[in-house]
Amino acid sequence: MSSLIQALSVALDNRQALLAELHQQGTDCYRLFHGSQEGASGLTIDRYGPQLLVQSFHTRLERDDLLALHAHITAHLGVDLLLVYNDRSQGNSRIDREDTVYQADAEALQDLIGHEWGLNYRVRGRHPGQDPLLFLDLRNTRGWVKQHSQGKSVLNLFAYTCGVGLSAAAGGAKEVCNLDFAEGNLAVGKENGALNPELPTMQFIQSDYFPAIRQLAGLPITQRRGHKLPPYVRLEQRQYDLVLLDPPAWAKSAFGTVDLLRDYQSLLKPALLATADNGVLICCNNLAKVSMEDWREQVLRCATKLGRPVRDWQIMTPAADFPSQDQQPPLKTLILQL
Incomplete structure (x- = not known):
């Protein structure tokens, strides 16, 4: 098991009680890995409803590492989330839209719906701005x-x-x-x-x-x-x-x-x-x-x-x-x- 997967495993274990509480509240939008504090600075992994949004701000992820993260989260949550990877490690923190590491499926980039506190929110893996539509x-x-x-x-x-x-x-x-x-x-x-x-x-x-x-x-x-x-x-x-x-x-x-x-x-x-x-x-x-x-x-x-x-x-x-x-x-x- 790689050090990144080990760090992710610890992060997911630490969130077990929180995620159960959030799901009960009607929330399926949350951070699964906060890299700056959990062992991989510059890497964030967020769930937005049916979508898994992985973003790197310092160093581009290798494709094998990205797919391994996705597989591990799928197994842990029991949900096959739609993967979107935005590499923002290049100049001016703009999203790399060339998809040199991973090409998201068309379904993952469609307009989706996430939930927080029982409310519906628009989710887009890519849009004209830099940041996700819900902080x-x-x-x-x-x-x-x-x-x-x-x-x-x-x-x-x-x-x-x-x-x-x-x-x-x-x-x-x-x-x-x-x-x-x-x-x-x-x-x-x-x-x-x-x-x-x-x-x-x-x-x-x-x-x-x-x-x-x-x-x-x-x-x-x-x-x-x-x-x-x-x-x-x-x-x-x-x-x-x-x-x-x-x-x-x-x-x-x-x-x-x-x-x-x-x-x-x-x-x-x-x-x-x-x-x-x-x-x-x-x-x-x-x-x-x-x-x-x-x-x-x-x-x-x-x-x-x-x-x-x-x-x-x-x-x-x-x-x-x-x-x-x-x-x-x-x-x-x-x-x-x-």
Whole structure:
């Protein structure tokens, strides 16, 4: 048995209780191997419903190793999952679409459906973006939102494919607004909504974060010196009962720069103002180099200075399929009671 198969065997054994619990919850989307913490840095193996998605970020897998992983997981789970391998070890972490190691079957690349917390999600092994359509490490937070959304207005910022919004709708939210800059992301969010026809209709706003959140917060939209602002969606000032702020690590637009390392406050302040009194703001930071303790203090201090002090807070950690040896997972999530 190769060292990689040995490491995978240990990972699968460690997940046995978790997978039984997830299956009972109506979830078949989860991480089976988290290589950076389980013996093969740069390798991830995820199940998305009927699909097995293997991705390498540092070193390309050999075909025999890939097929051996697939066979071992099939035997362990008792399910023959459709294999898709994306090698992202080359320049700029783009997906290698040449399939030099393994050519996925056409069936594996079709539009499929995965499940989480009893909800249906669109699954695609390949699409115009780089990342899977559902970030699995946020599953616990989506579950929390589903449990705490009854009768609330919910604003999902940097919504991506709207998993948090879908969870809120399933939890009985009276209103759900998903906001994201990318039309393609929101298109998948609309697909997710259509895959759950029993849920109420959600709202989708395609907009850059800064003009949208500053209007909602009642703040002016400033322009850079010498630069004319491009058109933007007009919104009325208002607050929501529950707000989710899950920005990317870095992004730049004509309206501002998203920089989680150097300037989280510029994202946080208007989100705080757009959260109602006695409301909840859920903040995320996915930078591994930022410690939870330092970031938490920064967030709490910013809220106090803005006159929106936090009454209570809790940390939401990823589930056991995302182990962290130092108890400092890259994704950090704070649930703030204002």
